[in-house]
Amino acid sequence: MSEKQVSDVVVGRNSQAMTQAELQEAYYQMVLIRRFEERAGQLYGMGLIGGFCHLYIGQEAVVVGIHMELKDGDKIITSYRDHGQMLAAGMTPRGVMAELTGREGGYSHGKGGSMHMFSREKNFYGGHGIVGAQVSLGIGLAFANKYRGTDEVSVTYYGEGASNQGQVYESFNLAALHKLPCVFVLENNHYGMGTSVERASASRELWRNGEPWGIPGFHVDGMDVEAVRNAARDAVAHCRAGKGPVLLEVDTYRYRGHSMSDPAKYRQRSEVDEMRKNHDPIDRVRKELLNMGTTEDALKAIDAKVKAIVVDASDFAQTSPEPDPSELWTDVLVES
Numbered sequence: 001m002s003e004k005q006v007s008d009v010v011v012g013r014n015s016q017a018m019t020q021a022e023l024q025e026a027y028y029q030m031v032l033i034r035r036f037e038e039r040a041g042q043l044y045g046m047g048l049i050g051g052f053c054h055l056y057i058g059q060e061a062v063v064v065g066i067h068m069e070l071k072d073g074d075k076i077i078t079s080y081r082d083h084g085q086m087l088a089a090g091m092t093p094r095g096v097m098a099e100l101t102g103r104e105g106g107y108s109h110g111k112g113g114s115m116h117m118f119s120r121e122k123n124f125y126g127g128h129g130i131v132g133a134q135v136s137l138g139i140g141l142a143f144a145n146k147y148r149g150t151d152e153v154s155v156t157y158y159g160e161g162a163s164n165q166g167q168v169y170e171s172f173n174l175a176a177l178h179k180l181p182c183v184f185v186l187e188n189n190h191y192g193m194g195t196s197v198e199r200a201s202a203s204r205e206l207w208r209n210g211e212p213w214g215i216p217g218f219h220v221d222g223m224d225v226e227a228v229r230n231a232a233r234d235a236v237a238h239c240r241a242g243k244g245p246v247l248l249e250v251d252t253y254r255y256r257g258h259s260m261s262d263p264a265k266y267r268q269r270s271e272v273d274e275m276r277k278n279h280d281p282i283d284r285v286r287k288e289l290l291n292m293g294t295t296e297d298a299l300k301a302i303d304a305k306v307k308a309i310v311v312d313a314s315d316f317a318q319t320s321p322e323p324d325p326s327e328l329w330t331d332v333l334v335e336s
Contacts, residue, residue: 015230020292026068026225027285028302030060033084034282035310036093040083040100044260048318049100052129053114056084058255061281062187063088065228066155069236073150075123075141077134078157080115081254082127085157089122093313098320105320109327132158132165135184139175142182142245153181153239161192163206172245176213179244183235184210186247187222189254194266207249215245222252223279253279 018026037055044053056063059081067088070076078085086096091107099106099117107117115129125141128134138156145152162168163186175182186206190197197204207217216238220231228250235246253275257264264272286299 016233018226018229020289020294022068023285023289023292024294024298024302026061026064026229027282027289027299028306029064029067029088030225030282030285031303031306032093032309033060033063033087035306036087036097036313037083039310039314040097041256041260043097043101043314043317049114050102051113051115052080053100053260054081054258055256055260056081056254058275058281059187059189059222059252060084061225061228061284062185062222062250062252063157065225066183066185066232068229069232070153070155073123073152074236075125075138075145075152075154076157077125077138077141077154078127079131079134079159079162080127080129081159082115082117086117086119086122086124086127089119089124091119091122091124093309094316095119097313097317101317101320102322103317103320104323104327105316109330110323111327111330132162132168134158135162135165135168135171138184139171139180139182139245142175142180143178145181146178151181151240153183153236155183155185157185157187159192160186160188160190160197160206161195161200163209164201169209172210172213172215172247175245176210176215179242181239181242182245183232183239184215184245184247186249187252188249189252191254191258191267193258194262194264196266205249207247210245210247215247217247217249220248220250222250223275223281223284225281225285 034057037057041055043049063084076085076089095107099108099112100114102110104110107119116127118124118126135156135158138154142154192200207219210217221227231248235248238246255272
């Protein structure tokens with residue numbers, strides 16, 4: 001856990017090593033996200049997924065670590081790179097994949113695609129295509145939690161590229177003013193489209209961005225699911241206690257391009273290879289599980305289970321019927 005922090009609030013102070021069972025669950029969740037995304041990339045290449053498609057490969061430890069500290073009722077909102085958040089929230093691989101292929105069986109009945117699906121049942125409020133716009137909506141979800149008198153929190157994900165958007169700072173002000181229970185999760189994967197964070201941000205300490213409003217900020221190793229979970233534990237507890245928002249800058253890395261149409265020529269292949277070889281979040285958990293006594297056969301069984309789930313989701317996404325044209329009117333207008 002990084003020593004970087006603002007204020008007297010400390011995340012990771014109550015650090016606890018994950019049990020073998022918890023690590024196995026984290027391994028399962030991360031492998032599921034990765035294999036799902038790999039299959040989505042294949043379907044896109046086959047022309048079965050249209051429009052934009054932003055993959056989460058490499059960043060799996062972020063959402064898995066955060067979601068291990070959430071409970072039913074907590075709200076989630078994110079940007080267009082959203083498949084990992086959906087799966088971590090408990091949305092079915094079938095429903096997510098079918099939305100990617102524009103089918104009736106998708107969560108938005110084929111109308112939302114990769115960037116614009118949601119699930120009221122799982123308290124997942126999107127998938128948003130406008131850079132940084134979801135941050136303001138996230139504090140709205142947090143305001144609703146506070147207004148209703150619950151201890152539920154809003155987890156608002158955004159990237160380092162969005163961190164330079166003006167509405168993010170307007171949201172910081174309102175969240176701090178009203179002490180809203182919002183965990184701002186800044187996923188710093190180092191590239192906003194093709195622009196490195198060094199070329200876009202005057203400050204490299206993005207965890208300090210909320211400091212003018214007194215928002216505690218922390219830097220977290222986003223390639224380590226245990227570090228993310230420990231940070232999330234204290235950040236979520238801070239919000240549930242009515243002490244206001246927290247900002248976590250989670251240092252992560254995406255292996256693929258910004259989207260499926262991005263060849264990622266703005267970085268060296270050796271950079272990606274080094275991250276995969278020495279910092280991969282799934283490999284880290286796999287090694288730790290083996291050291292704890294988990295057998296290779298047990299891990300292979302998890303891998304096989306995930307493969308079957310992803311194949312089933314892929315098959316469903318290709319055989320689910322296309323939506324009826326009348327579906328265009330669904331959810332557009334509610335007459336009271």
